[in-house]
Amino acid sequence: MTMEFEKDLKVTETNIPGLLVFDLPVHGDNRGWFKENWQRAKMTALGLPDFGPVQNNISFNATRGVTRGIHAEPWDKYISVATGEIFGAWVDLRPGESFGQVYTTRLDPSRAIFVPRGVGNSFQALEDGTAYTYLVNAHWSLEQKKTYTFVNLADPDLGIEWPIPLSECELSEADKAHPTLKDAKSMAPRRTMVTGCNGQLGRAVRKYVEEHGLEGFEFNDIDTFDFSDPAQYDRFDWSLYGTIINCGAYTAVDKAEIAEGRAAAWKANAQGPALLARVAAEHNITLVHVSSDYVFDGTRELHDETESFSPLGVYGQSKAAGDLAVANCPRHYILRSSWVIGEGHNFVKTMKTLSDRVANGELAQVTVVDDQYGRLTFTSDMAEAIFHLLDTGAEYGTYNLTGEGESASWYEIARTVFDLANRNGDKVIPVSTVEYYANATGPVSPRPEYSALDLTKIKNTGYTPARWKETLKKYLNM
Known part of the structure; x- marks a missing residue:
């Protein structure tokens, strides 16, 4: 030699x-x-x-x-x-x-x-x-x-x-x-773990996986893996996993303002993501995490990914803390959304039910706030965006993802739902946030006035967000 x-x-x-x-x-x-x-x-x-x-x-x-x-x-x-x-x-x-x-x-x-x-x-x-x-x-x-x-x-x-x-x-x-x-058989890819699989986004991710015939996925909810509990991490051989999609979160915005809810929010939204980020960093795992418009105070009419955190309430504070933890993981995607709609309890389903009750004569009218503005985010679109980022190997970082289109108030969205369901949108009455919660008996978290998110960054990866009004029509015909 x-x-x-x-x-x-x-x-x-x-x-x-x-x-x-x-x-x-x-x-x-x-x-x-x-x-x-x-x-x-x-x-x-x-x-x-x-x-x-x-x-x-x-x-x-x-x-x-x-x-x-x-x-x-x-x-x-x-x-x-x-x-x-x-x-x-x-x-x-x-x-x-x-x-x-x-x-x-x-x-x-x-x-x-x-x-x-x-x-x-x-x-x-x-x-x-x-x-x-x-x-x-x-x-x-x-x-x-x-x-x-x-x-x-x-x-x-x-x-x-x-x-x-x-x-x-x-x-x-x-x-x-x-x-x-x-x-010869090909090498199977590293496994993908989905947490919070029974929530609105978790169900959408599972549906996407099933419809596309994807293999190597494990679905966990809090009963099988509480990702906010440090003691549960030793149960897994993390070297077998290549991706974690974290769909779990505490989303009871108002309950987060009381002692019990505050602790639960910080555990699920901050401690849990921090633990996931640590194990992902240690084992070269890509971590996908979902954020919220509540990390901002809503004073800007349009929020981009570079805006500094300024949460108003406990829920937003806990989500911001989780984002900071995940951002320290070398391989991460933070997908920031607002006004999430999927399979489960949500605003659109509530408005549809109320529209039906008005149509049946059970209610005369419904009041909805008209001074908070944003766009709906459908979990089916969120799932598609997650797999787009993963499949294309997009640059790691934070991406906004909501439906495309003009911002609207909750009142305007409610009126649209009423009209699509029973043509009774005139039965939706606008009120201010202060008026709506004037007689509230429990805690009320402050809400951002403006929740619209700038979609330029994710569009630049080649992903085209669906228009939320069109998706809303399809959703109501499910």
């Missing part, structure tokens, strides 16, 4: 997406050599994912010709040679267009390779006493082992030109028995 010294650190992309080859600077003299085998800051600047290794393994190969693989494991790997030389072959076993793509190269101490999860690898030692080392970002477990997938290194369809014929090599019986590419 002739190793090249004093190369510049550089990265080369391959035909397999995410498979990266690194040339390493090796400094040598008559005593031997020295190298920086893995340097997080320099290499991430060149495109290496900040994959968070948690374990370092070494493979020693006593004789030339020892050949191992082809194995695809459920973690990312950074592989480099300590001594000797290897010929490596990599096969993409992830589902998708690149399934079956092959890449081969030789590695010595001056070259290393990053192998993303689901790409199978095989190594042939070209010298006696070859040793290579690899960093991985998940701990081995029996549950992890169940997700391994393989392909036979002798499969002629792979077209691998082994420097040493396999008939002359040392192979394990297990490696000899691996299936050919046409029979």
